[in-house]
Amino acid sequence: MASCCCFTASVIRTPTTIPPLPCGVPQIAECPGPASVFSGGDNPVCIIGVQWRVILWASRYQYGPNLRHPCWWSSSDDHGHSWSSWSVFDASSQHNCYYVTDAIHTADGLFASDATFPHSGQGSGHTRILFSGDGGITWARRSALTSPDVNLGDEAALAETEEGNILCIQRDRGRRDIFRFWSRDGGYIWGERESIRAMLDCTLRRPFLTHLGDRTYLLSGRDFDRKQVVAYLSLDGGQTFGARIELDSYKRDGACTFGCRLDSEECSIIWYSDSHTQPLRPDIKAATVAVQS
Numbered sequence: 493m494a495s496c497c498c499f500t501a502s503v504i505r506t507p508t509t510i511p512p513l514p515c516g517v518p519q520i521a522e523c524p525g526p527a528s529v530f531s532g533g534d535n536p537v538c539i540i541g542v543q544w545r546v547i548l549w550a551s552r553y554q555y556g557p558n559l560r561h562p563c564w565w566s567s568s569d570d571h572g573h574s575w576s577s578w579s580v581f582d583a584s585s586q587h588n589c590y591y592v593t594d595a596i597h598t599a600d601g602l603f604a605s606d607a608t609f610p611h612s613g614q615g616s617g618h619t620r621i622l623f624s625g626d627g628g629i630t631w632a633r634r635s636a637l638t639s640p641d642v643n644l645g646d647e648a649a650l651a652e653t654e655e656g657n658i659l660c661i662q663r664d665r666g667r668r669d670i671f672r673f674w675s676r677d678g679g680y681i682w683g684e685r686e687s688i689r690a691m692l693d694c695t696l697r698r699p700f701l702t703h704l705g706d707r708t709y710l711l712s713g714r715d716f717d718r719k720q721v722v723a724y725l726s727l728d729g730g731q732t733f734g735a736r737i738e739l740d741s742y743k744r745d746g747a748c749t750f751g752c753r754l755d756s757e758e759c760s761i762i763w764y765s766d767s768h769t770q771p772l773r774p775d776i777k778a779a780t781v782a783v784q785s
Contacts, residue, residue, distance in 0.1 A: 545569050545627070549595075561588070562581065589606050594700075598658070599656070601627075621682075635680050637673060644662065646662065649713075653707070660674075662699070669689050670692060672730075692736075696722070697714040698713050700749050712751055718741075719743070721746065722739065744771040760779070761779050762778045
């Protein structure tokens with residue numbers, strides 16, 4: 493039985509200045525409105541939709557007054573060589589969909605989680621579960637993972653472990669805890685949240701789930717307290733996580749991870765870290781993680 497992980501790592505590039513967005517992604521300055529409103533774009537999430545369309549979301553944060561603005565989205569129909577202009581993903585006047593935190597394929601269609609706030613962009617946040625049955629062209633709310641009164645709308649990771657069984661890992665906004673939620677009916681109803689901080693021995697920031705085959709999953713992210721890039725292995729479909737590996741550290745910024753399955757029980761993880769550079773000038777790094785028996 494598989495019981496541990498090993499990895500090899502490499503540096504992809506070391507930028508000395510903030511690089512432009514790759515492959516023709518529209519720049520922030522192309523968006524309409526006052527420049528001060530578009531002073532920050534971050535938290536990118538993407539998914540492959542209908543006819544291999546790449547859908548990309550990015551948050552908007554206004555520094556100075558510290559305001560959240562409704563997130564953007566863009567798409568590419570030519571494998572990332574060109575992109576549509578940024579536009580607001582959810583233009584509702586009733587709430588503020590600040591950013592999409594994860595998006596996955598399920599047997600039913602496309603699922604996404606978000607962090608939603610009052611229309612002003614201030615106050616308590618909550619997480620909605622969104623669904624698209626047409627390959628990402630249109631999206632609608634399927635359920636509320638959390639309610640506004642508990643103020644738990646923040647980073648989340650999603651996975652469908654069996655048809656109709658959705659796993660969600662979410663950290664709280666206070667950076668004090670990390671929770672697990674289950675839905676057994678395709679995301680309509682969610683069970684009670686369960687703290688898994690003791691299991692992980694950290695408050696995992698920006699969690700990301702990668703399916704490695706069968707019931708094997710890799711959970712990666714940022715150990716906020718220790719300033720480390722970490723990953724955990726689950727062999728039972730997300731019931732337990734262990735076999736922690738420490739991929740890297742960081743000084744002031746780093747550790748947001750993205751995983752992509754390469755082969756059965758092997759994946760590539762990409763993250764950024766300033767562990768070997770000047771603070772706030774991180775390298776982009778990659779590691780191949782394999783499950784060993």
